[in-house]
Amino acid sequence: MSDEVQPGHVRLRLDLSYDGTGFHGWAKQAGDRRTVQGEIEDALRTVTRSRETYELTVAGRTDAGVHARGQVAHVDLPEGVWREHHERLLKRLAGRLPRDVRVWALREAPSGFNARFSAVWRRYAYRVTDNPGGVDPLLRNHVLWHDWPLDVDAMNEAAGALLGEHDFAAYCKKREGATTIRTLQELSLVRGDDGIITATVRADAFCHNMVRSLIGALLFVGDGHREPEWPGKVLAARVRESAVHVVRPHGLTLEEVGYPADELLAARSKEARNKRSLPGAPGCETC
Numbered sequence: 001m002s003d004e005v006q007p008g009h010v011r012l013r014l015d016l017s018y019d020g021t022g023f024h025g026w027a028k029q030a031g032d033r034r035t036v037q038g039e040i041e042d043a044l045r046t047v048t049r050s051r052e053t054y055e056l057t058v059a060g061r062t063d064a065g066v067h068a069r070g071q072v073a074h075v076d077l078p079e080g081v082w083r084e085h086h087e088r089l090l091k092r093l094a095g096r097l098p099r100d101v102r103v104w105a106l107r108e109a110p111s112g113f114n115a116r117f118s119a120v121w122r123r124y125a126y127r128v129t130d131n132p133g134g135v136d137p138l139l140r141n142h143v144l145w146h147d148w149p150l151d152v153d154a155m156n157e158a159a160g161a162l163l164g165e166h167d168f169a170a171y172c173k174k175r176e177g178a179t180t181i182r183t184l185q186e187l188s189l190v191r192g193d194d195g196i197i198t199a200t201v202r203a204d205a206f207c208h209n210m211v212r213s214l215i216g217a218l219l220f221v222g223d224g225h226r227e228p229e230w231p232g233k234v235l236a237a238r239v240r241e242s243a244v245h246v247v248r249p250h251g252l253t254l255e256e257v258g259y260p261a262d263e264l265l266a267a268r269s270k271e272a273r274n275k276r277s278l279p280g281a282p283g284c285e286t287c
Contacts, residue, residue, distance in 0.1 A: 003112055003113075003114050003117070003118075003266060003269050003270075005076055006076065008078060008079055009076045009077060009078055009079060010076070010077055010078075010079050010082045010108055011074055011075070011076050011108070011109040011113060012074060012075050012076075012077060012082070012106055012107065012108060012109060013072065013073075013074050013105075013106070013107055013108075013109040013113060013115065014040075014056070014072070014073045014074065014075065014103050014105070014106050015070070015071070015072055015103070015104050015105040015106075016040070016068070016071050016072075016073065016101065016102060016103045016104060017067075017068050017069045017070065017071060017101070017102055017104065018036050018067065018068050018071070018100055018101035018102070019067055019100040019101075019141070020036075020062060020064070020065050020066045020067040020068070020249070020250075021065060021067075021100070021141045021250065022034060022100055023035055023036050023039075023064065023065075023100075023101075024064045025061070025062060025063045025064045025066070026058055026060075026061045026062045026071075027061050028041070036062075036068075036101055037056055037058070039097060039098060039101055040056060040073075040093075040097065040101065040103065041053050041054065041055065041056060043093055043096040043097045044075070044093065046096055047085070047089065047092040047093055047095075047096050048077075048081050048084075048085050048089070050081065054075050054076065054077055055075070056073045056074070056075050057073060057074050057075070057114065057115050057116055058071065058072070058073040058115055058116065059071060059072040059073065059115045059116055059119050059122065059257040060116075060119075060122050060206070060254055060257065062252075062254055063209075063249055064249060065248070065249035065250050066249045066250075066252045066253070066254070067142065067250075067252065067253040067254070068253065068254040069253055069254065069255050069256075070123075070254060070255050070256040070257060071254055071257070072115045072119070072257045072259075073115050074109055074113060074114065074115040082108075089106060090103065090105070090106050093106070110262040110265060111262070111265070111266070112262075112265035112266030112267075112269060113259075113262075113265050114265075114269045115257075116272075117268070117269040117272040117273060118259055118260070118265045118266075118268050118269045118272075119205075119257050119258065119259055119268075119272075120204060120258050120259060120260055120268060121185060121202050121203065121204055121257070121258040122202070122203065122204075122205065122206060122254065122256075122257050122258075123186075123200065123201070123202040123254075123255045123256045123257075123258070124200075124201045124202070124206075124211050124252060124253065124254055124255060125198050125199065125200055125201070125252075125253050125255050126144075126198070126199040126201065126211060126212075126215045126247070126251050126252050126253075127139075127142060127143045127144065127196055127197070127198050127199075127251050127253075128143065128144040128145070128146050128150070128196070128197050128199070128215070128219070128247075128251055129143055129144070129145055129146070129195055129196050129197065130145075130146050130147070130148065130149050130150045130195075130197070130223075131145070131195050132147075139196075141250050142250060142251065142253070143196055143250075143251055144247060144248055144250065144251035146219055146222075146223065148222075148223035148224070149223065150197060150219065150222035150223055151221075151222050151223075151224070152189050152190070152191050152197060152222065154221050154222055154224075154228050155189050155199075155218045155219075155221055155222040156188060156189055157221075157228040158217070158218055158221040158228040158229070158230070158231045158232070159187040159188060159189065159218060159231075161229070161231065161232030161235070162184055162187055162214065162231060162232065162235055163184050163185070163186070163187060164183065164184060165181065165182070165183040165184075166181070166182070166184070166235055167180055167181050167238050168180050168181070168182050168184075168207060168210055168235065169238040169239065169240070170213075170234045170235055170237055170238055170239055170240055170241060170244065171209070171210050171213040171214055171217070171234075171235070171244065172207035172208055172209060172210050172213070173207070173208040173209045174240075175207070175208060178207065179207075180207050182203050182204060182205055182206065182207060182210065183203055183204045184201075184202075184203045185202045185203055185204070186200055186201065186202040186203075187199070187200070187201050187202075187214065188200050189218070199215055199218070201214065201215075205272075209246050211252060212246045212247045212248075212249065212252060213244050213245075213246050213247075214231075215247050215251075216244055216245035216246055216247045217230070217231040217234060217244050218231060219245075219247065220243070220244075220245075226243075
């Protein structure tokens with residue numbers, strides 16, 4: 001994941017989307033499990049007629065069943081391979097990739113670009129409906145059905161206490177050596193004319209299960225099982241609570257990844273690797 005491109009190589013930025021229903025997440029796994037990374041790397045190797053697999057680095061590693069509309073990745077290709085194939089590479093990938101994943105843009109990345117570490121924010125959407133009749137069958141793989149009426153105003157009230165920089169240990173699956181400190185920049189919910197409630201969640205980064213746990217807590221507030229103050233109290237405790245459910249993945253979509261101006265990319269990448277802690281707390285490595 002170095003920002004330094006090896007001599008004789010060129011770094012490319014890929015903008016892509018996928019329906020996560022048929023995937024075991026983004027990252028390659030042992031065995032025959034189908035992943036987004038595996039499909040794209042296989043397609044790239046095939047269309048460039050290469051023996052080598054060119055490994056992708058992604059902005060946000062999504063879990064099984066999670067979708068993406070605005071995912072970003074980078075890959076380093078030998079200059080000769082890029083010169084030979086760049087004019088037809090995007091169209092050839094479209095012909096080789098399965099229909100549930102698309103690469104929409106593929107271009108040379110600016111100096112210092114790293115799809116993961118250069119990002120300054122990621123924006124997700126989680127969609128849920130409380131329609132007594134359930135979910136529109138055409139949307140069943142993208143919208144969660146919650147079988148209690150939801151009070152969106154109460155959910156937004158609860159969300160306000162979660163904004164800002166906090167230790168989100170209570171809402172994350174802990175990973176060894178990784179910090180759970182994040183800056184939650186936006187958490188808001190809107191009910192559309194179709195009755196579907198869309199939660200917008202934007203942060204500098206997310207730890208494992210963070211978005212789905214936050215939504216799980218807000219749903220408990222929305223359906224009246226908990227008071228609006230409860231999610232904030234859980235956050236302050238910094239301890240996983242059994243009442244906070246990790247909602248199902250299919251309602252979650254990575255919508256967009258934000259990057260700074262080109263001249264700030266390298267500095268942002270370096271900053272994202274620095275030790276991170278809250279005031280008065282010991283530092284720990286960013287994940």
